[in-house]
Each structure stands twice: as structure tokens, then as C-alpha cells.
Amino acid sequence: MHGPASSGWLLVALCAATGAWCLVRMRGGAREQRRVAGSEALMGFGMAAMAVPAAAFTPPAWAWAAYAAVFGPAALRALWAARRGSAHHLHHLVGATAMVYMAVVMADAPAHHHAHPGGGVPLVTGALLLYFVGYVLLSGARLVPVPAVPGAPPAVAWGERPELTRACRLSMGIAMVAMLLTL
Template identity: 65%
Template sequence: MHGPALAGWLLVALCAATGAYCLLRMRSSLAQQRDTAGGEALMGFGMALMAVPAAVAGPPRWAWFGYAVVFGAAALRALWSARRSAHHLHHLVGALAMVYMSVAMAVVPGGHAGHGGPAGVPLVTGLLLVYFAAYVLHSGTRLAPATATGTAGVGGGGGQAWGDRVELALACRLSMGIGMCAMLLTM
């Protein structure tokens, strides 16, 4: 990731913490939580690795192709799972965005994808930015209280284990969406 080192490290911490929480969600008693937690953990840890500031640890060119293969496989799994749940379409877009960023970094190592790359690359980046910005806004509204009386918009979580709380899963998705926007902006 290119940009200020402090912002990169904060993004690494945020994405790694999100990935770790998603790993814990894989032990949830709720089937819906378990179904999506693995893909979200992969996305969180992958984003953490890609967000390490380039000045500190620029991975070799072949590593970017490795990321592209891993996230390509994740995209195929998300495509397969999308027949059961529309939420997996978001996982598909996220995995494809990771493939896109990985390939862009492999093609233009140490550079920005929009500078000197093939024509049309900035268009893809822009479309992905619009998608993830809309996703972040939508996720944020789902976390906001439903009414002024203080009723939670997602189910207050009374009596649930902390790994089963839906609002925490939404907060993780929100933070990964923000992270994706930050990563796309630095391309």
C-alpha cells in the first residue's frame, strides 16, 4: 500500500483484528454467522497483508500473483455460495477487488495502478470505490439505532455470546469496507 506509513499500519491493525474476530465467529452457534465468517476472515487477513506499508516490506512480484490466485479461488467460492445467499455477491465483489489490486501491483510493481498501467484501470478503480463507498454507507445505516427510543437496529444481542452478536459482524463488515476504500484510494 502506498501512502502515509501510519495510515498503513492502522489499516493493518484494523484488518488483522477484523480477521481475528471473523475466525472466532466461525465457532458461532448461528449457521448464518459460520457461513460467512471464513470468507470474511480471509478478506481481513489478506487486506492486512496487502496494507503493510510498501516502504517497510514490499513483497516480491510473485507474491502479488499468489494473492491473485488465493483471492481468485475465494471469488469462485463466493460465486458458488451466491446461489444460496445474496450476501455472497458482496464477497464476490470483494474478492475480485483483491484480485484486481494484486494484479495491478504485480504489473506495475512499486507504482500506482492508475499511473502508467493499461487504459481503463482508473475506471475499474473508480467503480470499485463507488461500490465500497455505497456499501460502507449502507452498513453504517444498519448499525445506527432504529428509533430515537434507543432500540437497536440489528437486535440488541441480549443473552447472546459475543461471537454471535450480529451487530459486531456488521461492524466488522463496515470496517473492512472502509479499509477497502482506503486501499483503493492509494492505488
């Protein structure tokens, strides 16, 4: 992605840490939870790789096709899983599609220097930004602490804590906004 190197490295660290947390989540839980955690780990590590500052490493031309080859099937898998009516699988579909879109734009970037006819933000980028900003706001609101309920079940193991999972999803949403803004 294009932008300041220091913020790029922070984005890489955030996405890699999120991907690592998702790998930890894959160790426990039900089969579907492990599958979701695996999809989120792929997204986290893919975003980390894509966010490496261009000043530090310029990926070869084939790298953008590789991103599309990885995240295209991930989008199809999320679409298939979403047929059961899961909103979170739809979110994975949008995220994987956004990664394919960014890969296509970045593959085309050297030839066009990010020029958009008529100026402004391209329609797809704007729509993705609106979606992810809304997702970040909603996810952030879900992190607001609520008072403990007397007699509630005991806390779960740290690898299964829902607030950490929500925080990771929030951080990936914020990272996606940042990446789309630098597109």
C-alpha cells in the same frame, strides 16, 4: 499499498483485528454462518497483508500472484454460493474480485508507476470505489441504534452479537475504500 506508513499500519491493525474477530465468529453458529465468517476472516487477513506499507516491506514479485491465486478461487466460491440468491455472497464476490484486481495492478505497478493513460482513475477502480463507498454508507446506516423492544429476547453471547459483525463488515468496507484510493 502505497501511502503514508502510519495510516498503512493502522489499516493493517484494523484488518487483522477484523480477521481475528471473524475467526472468533467461526467457533459458533450454523454451518453457513461459520463459512461466511471464514470467508470474512480470509478477507481481513488478506487485506492486512496487502496493506503493509511498502516502506516497511516490499513483497517479492511472486506475492501478487499468490494473492490472485488465493482470492481468485475465493471469488469463484462466492459466485457458486451466490447462486442461492444471497446478496452477502455477491458482496464477497465483489470483495474477492477487488483483491484479485488490486494484486494484478500492484504486480504491474513497478513497471508503470501507477500511470493511467489519459490520467484520472481507471474505470474498474472507480467502479469498485463506488460500490464500496455505497456499501460503507449502507452498513453505517445499519449500525444506527434502535430503541430496545420490551419483551425482546435476551442478548446473545458476545461472539454472536450481530452489531459487532456489522461493525467488522463496515470496517472492512472502509479499509477496502482506503486501499482502492491508494491504488
